[in-house]
Amino acid sequence: MNLYLPIICGILALIFAFAFSSGITKESAGNDRMKEIAGYIHDGAMAFLMREYKYLIIFIVAVAVLIIIAIDIKTAICFIFGAIFSICAGYFGMKVATKANVRTAEAARTGQDKALKIAFSGGAVMGLSVVGLGILGLTIFYVVFGNDINVVTGFGLGASSIALFARVGGGIYTKAADVGADLVGKVEAGIPEDDPRNPAVIADNVGDNVGDVAGMGADLFESYVGSIISALTLGYTLFSNDKTKLIFPLILSSIGVLASIIGILIARRSKGDNPQKALNTGTYIGGALVIISTFILSSNIFGNYRVFGAILSGLIVGTLIGKVTEIYTSADYKYVKKIARQSETGSATTIISGLAVGMYSTMIPIIFIAIAVLFSFYIMGGASDVAMGLYGISLAAVGMLSTTGLTVAVDAYGPIADNAGGIAEMSELPSSVREITDKLDSVGNTTAAIGKGFAIGSAALTALALFASYAQKTNLNSINLLTPGTLVGLLLGAMLPFLFASMTMESVGKAANEMIEEVRRQFKEIPGLMEGKETPDYKKCVDISTAAALKEMILPGILAILVPIIIGILLGAEALGGLIGGAVSSGVLIAIFMANSGGAWDNAKKYIETGVHGGKGSNAHKAAVVGDTVGDPFKDTSGPAMNILIKLMTIVSLVFAPVIAAYGGVLLNLFK
């Protein structure tokens, strides 16, 4: 076995992505009204991307120069291509998603099966682009630079940087639009959701694509690439004489790509009344294929089943964390019901109850992650061979992420179905169409919650694996909490996620306020708008979200990149290790807390809308709407931003490790 396998698998994934894409394009895009609406959304999404790229060019050049000065030109090249590959995945995925949405709506006129197939194919394009470009890019640069994994970490940094823009910027975009559309449209003007008279409605639909398709894709692209890089780095010193073992993480990922393709094909073909079942079947078959292959490979390549054990622990824990998320955020379980009940005594109790559920929900996922870390370390014999144990942790991360293609496909399907519903509404299609898209959408909401749990879990494990790689690269045998530098690093690191959450929440607030002003202005100043005689200025709202999203993410972005470097230089490599440890631990917790509080509030509101506790319009419902509004930036902006923060900080430390190892600790040296 050699490096042809990952290259072939990567290309295969892209071929399937293209095939699905052209299949979608061939479908009918519906009547003129539908095409018009879809055109607005497509143009809005593309406008965001184009504007984002302008910022990105400056950013990429600046960081590349920094890398050239501090490290070398090869790493800078890898960085640039890591960024470009992530951009391509996002561009392609979003372009197809904004075509699939209207075609899903059109297909829903004839029935659910076809609508599901188109929506899911759209999601699959994103999923397969992520893994195809991820594994292809990594392998190419691994080969080009003569298996020098240190250089290839630059690719991971490139991926992380784009994830920052896509996930954090996208998160701000989508929530500014959402809050603006809801507060003025639904609450003040009293028009329904997705009403074409609402000036922010297009921005809202664009936001679903920008945040939930491109943002989620870039997030998992980063985890995917990061986990493989970490495993390759840690394997580098262990297996320098055994090429097959050396490239095992790439082989494992290749298997995962094939399994994902098969899973996607199965999920796409499923028919029947229950779309959830179709998605589940595909996911389980994909997972099972990875497990069986790994079982065989573990014995063939390593001569034992230890590797299999480590990988399996990652896969199982990834799935379990997703499932547990459902318990805390679905109205089928007691937690959401409790929040709904608390809404009867007003919005304050809704908020307290939702915060408590989110905080409580951190316990089980953290215990699962802890078990995966311990199990994958010790099963690999870490008790006597620490390096091998740490390699086991990185394999757990690669294992968890091996079916990323499938996960992203299932995940990106949701916003496409959501968009389809919006288009159906705005184009005044028959209510039967909306019923189908609503059903697809509600499945999408569940998969989104699970996907969010998975994204957090994988980010945590990836960050921990990269953390081990960082220690190895800086020649640290110990990151000792009893040294004051590490302790201070830990405290400062634990603080950063709070700061990041605060900044991103504020950003949503600011952007939403601008949006609210604009929507109010249009309602007031455009005559005939409320009567439906005049089209609102959608583009203006799209512009506001775009500009705000990009402007607001500059400061947190700089923070995430510069703080590790500054702390490393001032307090040294070990203190930087403490910083990462602190940031990862508190970042994961805040991510889970915010995602689940937000998800629980959202579903508590929907639960009340089914008629319980007074139903829509009751006081309980009003309180629940407050919870949902607070939850919006929680679950779609600040929470997911944590994933990026912890991975980005870790990979920045990894890339700049040589500089920090050489020059770090300037401040502490003064005392010596």
Next chain:
Amino acid sequence: MNLYLPIICGILALIFAFAFSSGITKESAGNDRMKEIAGYIHDGAMAFLMREYKYLIIFIVAVAVLIIIAIDIKTAICFIFGAIFSICAGYFGMKVATKANVRTAEAARTGQDKALKIAFSGGAVMGLSVVGLGILGLTIFYVVFGNDINVVTGFGLGASSIALFARVGGGIYTKAADVGADLVGKVEAGIPEDDPRNPAVIADNVGDNVGDVAGMGADLFESYVGSIISALTLGYTLFSNDKTKLIFPLILSSIGVLASIIGILIARRSKGDNPQKALNTGTYIGGALVIISTFILSSNIFGNYRVFGAILSGLIVGTLIGKVTEIYTSADYKYVKKIARQSETGSATTIISGLAVGMYSTMIPIIFIAIAVLFSFYIMGGASDVAMGLYGISLAAVGMLSTTGLTVAVDAYGPIADNAGGIAEMSELPSSVREITDKLDSVGNTTAAIGKGFAIGSAALTALALFASYAQKTNLNSINLLTPGTLVGLLLGAMLPFLFASMTMESVGKAANEMIEEVRRQFKEIPGLMEGKETPDYKKCVDISTAAALKEMILPGILAILVPIIIGILLGAEALGGLIGGAVSSGVLIAIFMANSGGAWDNAKKYIETGVHGGKGSNAHKAAVVGDTVGDPFKDTSGPAMNILIKLMTIVSLVFAPVIAAYGGVLLNLFK
């Protein structure tokens, strides 16, 4: 210099406490109505204490047995007395506070100066009891057990256990009563605050004493004792041949006690229009006395000014953290104004904005703590002598806490003034009286916010110092984040504060719901209540708060004590070190976040009530009330509970260190 000094200072503090107490008792308690109301509050407070003691006896016996089995009987004896001394301080402080409140109201009839003097004397009794009993108890057992500091750690555990009951139970008590009184009384029935027709009004006033006097006192008693124990432990190996250096932490604390007494006497005598200035003058003079004495002692005892530097850093940082708290929580600064402005767009934006401010406010205090840790470590020569550096950190903690007597006095003054206002209202005293108590109360609110910041900062530094003591006692030279056990410990530890916050918030919710039901029932079932013809059943409401507070703190209490022992046994001493590191870092952050979000919401509401953004009754005000209600358990229950959690977990680990060092790591040993 020898151990007579701390004993004399401890006794002196208690003599002053008694003198102030009998001075207060001699003052007039006003007319019959005032005596009746004050009697209800006093009886309610005592009822809470008595019920608490019943639980405490079971708890103390159980833990003492555990200590006898696991460690030895001497430590168990110290534990029991640590608990008893803390109980005595709380009992005495609260008894006097519930006498001072009505006398403050009566004195306010004649003028502000006398009212301030009585209220502040009441607070001083609590403050001097805390430091007097703290230093006396520690020194006595230090002498009795032949300078065996390991045994004396039991005293710290006793203090911590009582703090758990007093602070967490008290926090639940006070907020259940507050929310119940506000939601039904103010919002539903439309009667003013502190109206005697409200059945929960007495419980609310009792809550101020239980939570803010006894709870805060026990919290700082724990920090005070813990920091001294930590410094004595770390100094034990450093200065085994030099008794003066060995007992230096006790000498430093003695000086602090004297300085506190002088500061209190000055603050008490101040006259004039600005009560804030009087309190400040006393505080600054007390601090200055400690600084000057330490400057001399450092050179005399240690032959250099390094020790002075370490202590000074603690004192300065403690003061700065308090001051910074004001910036984020006072309406004089931009943050609270922003929350008030955001209230115009509804309660969701109020909540988001307040959460963002709280999270943002973690940055500066953490940086200050980081600076104090680094400075006190390196100034002591930690770069070449780690043990000496760690001793420096513990001295910073002792320094910060040296003027605890003064801090608690200033802090406990607030709820007494608040209570006085309530009594004035309920007794229908002239509005001029209420004006004076309101003024004293508003000063109390500022000092409370500063006191909260100080409590958090001192808890953090104390926990870090105890953490170093723990490592020394388990013979750990390294708590290495690169071992999976430590990493898992870190993750689990960081999760515990989230869990603790969730549980305590839920507890307040549950207890408040019971209170709401009861108040509604009384309004409905007692004829003539609303007309003021009939007295409500205050006692029932007091009972509900009492029962709920004590019941709801059992689970979190068990958690805080058992988790460190279980993790230590399963994963070993190093992993337990990781657990403490994680818990302290995330606990401090959540403490700051919750305290400041809560304080900021509170003052945003009050700011709107001054007439801005539409003033009282406007939509902005309604939104701000939601923020304030969410903030109540934040700032008065869950936030302060973090202080206890991190100290208690650390001291449990310290006391059980021998067992964990001997038998720990059962689970990991399976893999070996």
